[in-house]
Amino acid sequence: MENRGLAVISCLAWSVASTGLVLMNKYILIRFRYPMCLSMLGMCMSTFLSRSLLLLIQKENKEPISMGFYLKNIVPVGVSAAGTLYLGNLSYLYLSVAYIQILKGATPIATLGAAVIMGGVEDSRWSMPVATSLVMIMFGVALASYAELRLDLRGVCSMIFSIFFEATKVILMRRAMLQYKLNPLHALSVFAPPTAFCLGIGTLLVETPGLRRDGFTVMAKIPITFFCAALAGFVLNLLVLAVIHSAGPLTLKVVGMAKNVFLVFVSIIIFKTKITITEYFGYFISICGFYAYNATKSYPSLSFWDAILTTFASQKKVSTTVAGLYKNAYHQDEPVQAQKSDTVQNNQQLYILDRRRKSLTDIPPLSPTAKEDKDPQDKLPLLQQHPLDNQMILSLHETCSNNNKSYINI
Numbered sequence: 001m002e003n004r005g006l007a008v009i010s011c012l013a014w015s016v017a018s019t020g021l022v023l024m025n026k027y028i029l030i031r032f033r034y035p036m037c038l039s040m041l042g043m044c045m046s047t048f049l050s051r052s053l054l055l056l057i058q059k060e061n062k063e064p065i066s067m068g069f070y071l072k073n074i075v076p077v078g079v080s081a082a083g084t085l086y087l088g089n090l091s092y093l094y095l096s097v098a099y100i101q102i103l104k105g106a107t108p109i110a111t112l113g114a115a116v117i118m119g120g121v122e123d124s125r126w127s128m129p130v131a132t133s134l135v136m137i138m139f140g141v142a143l144a145s146y147a148e149l150r151l152d153l154r155g156v157c158s159m160i161f162s163i164f165f166e167a168t169k170v171i172l173m174r175r176a177m178l179q180y181k182l183n184p185l186h187a188l189s190v191f192a193p194p195t196a197f198c199l200g201i202g203t204l205l206v207e208t209p210g211l212r213r214d215g216f217t218v219m220a221k222i223p224i225t226f227f228c229a230a231l232a233g234f235v236l237n238l239l240v241l242a243v244i245h246s247a248g249p250l251t252l253k254v255v256g257m258a259k260n261v262f263l264v265f266v267s268i269i270i271f272k273t274k275i276t277i278t279e280y281f282g283y284f285i286s287i288c289g290f291y292a293y294n295a296t297k298s299y300p301s302l303s304f305w306d307a308i309l310t311t312f313a314s315q316k317k318v319s320t321t322v323a324g325l326y327k328n329a330y331h332q333d334e335p336v337q338a339q340k341s342d343t344v345q346n347n348q349q350l351y352i353l354d355r356r357r358k359s360l361t362d363i364p365p366l367s368p369t370a371k372e373d374k375d376p377q378d379k380l381p382l383l384q385q386h387p388l389d390n391q392m393i394l395s396l397h398e399t400c401s402n403n404n405k406s407y408i409n410i
Contacts, residue, residue: 007247014239014252015259021232022263023270026092028229032218034207035089040199041226042233043085047196049234050189065180065190073176078194080169086199087162094155097267098275101260102144103159105286107253108293109134110160111167118171129296129304136289143282149274170252174244184241192237257290 028038065074091100112134145151177187207215219226243252264283267273292304295311302310 007243007251010239010242010246011251011255014236014243015255015262017232017236017239018256018259019263019266021229021236022097023266024225024229024232025089026097026267026271028222028225029089029092031222032215033093034203034210034215035093036086036199037203037207037211037215038226038229039082039085039089040196040203041230043081043192043196043199043237045230046188046234046237047192050185050192050238053185054189069180073172073179074190075194077169077172077176077191079198080165080172081191081195082198082202083165084162084169085195086202087158087165091155091159091162094152095159096150096273097271098264098273099144099148099150099279100155100159101264101267102148102279102283102286103141103156104163104260105257105283105290106137106141106160107163107167107256108137108290110164111171111253114164114167114171118168127296127300129302129307130293130300132304133289133292133296136292137286138289140282140284140286140289143285144279145282147276147278147282149276170244173241177241177245182245184238184245187241187245188234188238191241254294257287261287 025038029035032038095103112130145156173187173191176182182190203211240252243255264275268275291311292308295307296302296304299307299310
């Protein structure tokens with residue numbers, strides 16, 4: 001229960017911090033057109049604060065990281081993080097905040113591409129339902145892009161590569177945190193230095209002339225704004241690691257999509273961005289595709305619509321209404337005769353739920369002689385990781401047993 005509460009708090013805090021940082025960075029980049037330097041300031045702040053906090057609160061010395069592990073697992077995360085920060089901020093120079101959030105709807109495509117390239121990752125599993133959801137996402141993003149009033153190919157390319165680097169970073173970071181058992185603060189103190197180093201080298205090579213010309217002057221005029229942005233970057237980086245650690249990268253993607261939808265409307269109000277009806281419609285299609293993608297990845301053995309219905313049911317408490325949804329999702333060759341009596345209705349619900357479970361794993365059929373079983377738990381093999389409410393299903397069995405002492409033979 002504590003882990004679930006921590007995951008919820010981390011997700012909410014990350015959403016607020018991410019929204020605030022995006023709006024703050026957009027405000028800064030209108031006046032300060034050096035995105036790599038801005039990203040470097042945030043990572044330098046993260047490095048300094050994470051190291052300082054570890055010195056203050058760490059009670060036990062963590063096992064030192066070997067050079068081989070650091071070069072193989074930590075440095076790639078730093079390079080990926082530097083790429084996503086720089087290219088993401090660069091896109092704000094050419095695109096509106098609202099349209100950037102629409103482009104982020106293509107995150108599942110980038111995640112699947114990164115997983116395929118790295119190999120051996122669960123997210124790289126391919127199926128027709130997954131392909132269908134990806135086509136929906138691509139079509140929605142393409143339609144929104146077609147209707148965008150301020151389309152700039154430089155910004156679009158920057159954002160696409162930023163999304164790809166972000167997907168790579170999340171996968172690599174999750175893998176490193178599991179192998180080395182890093183808590184969020186310690187992980188940030190490990191990942192931030194190589195990221196800051198990569199951004200620092202890039203700033204020296206690319207943006208130094210511009211900084212000397214007018215960049216340092218802008219920084220001197222609004223130092224508090226830069227400090228707040230760097231501090232918010234530290235908080236955001238810490239919360240990203242907390243969400244990955246407590247809830248996993250899939251949750252981060254889902255919460256991120258919800259946050260992006262909210263940010264679209266906030267940016268329209270603050271920056272007076274104009275969004276066409278076609279763009280709204282395209283974004284809606286991509287959101288539906290994103291939902292379908294997560295559903296089909298969660299239930300790879302189910303068909304496209306069955307996966308969506310199962311995911312929808314898992315997000316609500318299972319009830320008679322949800323059981324009816326499952327019944328409607330079945331083909332006509334699997335009818336369940338409706339009867340008025342409560343006993344028959346309970347048996348219908350039980351039949352539907354058992355059929356769904358049987359599609360997820362091989363389970364022995366329920367026997368007509370199940371009334372002779374000693375333990376009601378043995379009447380229905382339960383799937384521990386299935387989202388349906390097992391208590392409700394057992395309750396249905398007990399109700400059927402009390403009424404007519406018989407069970408459906410599937």
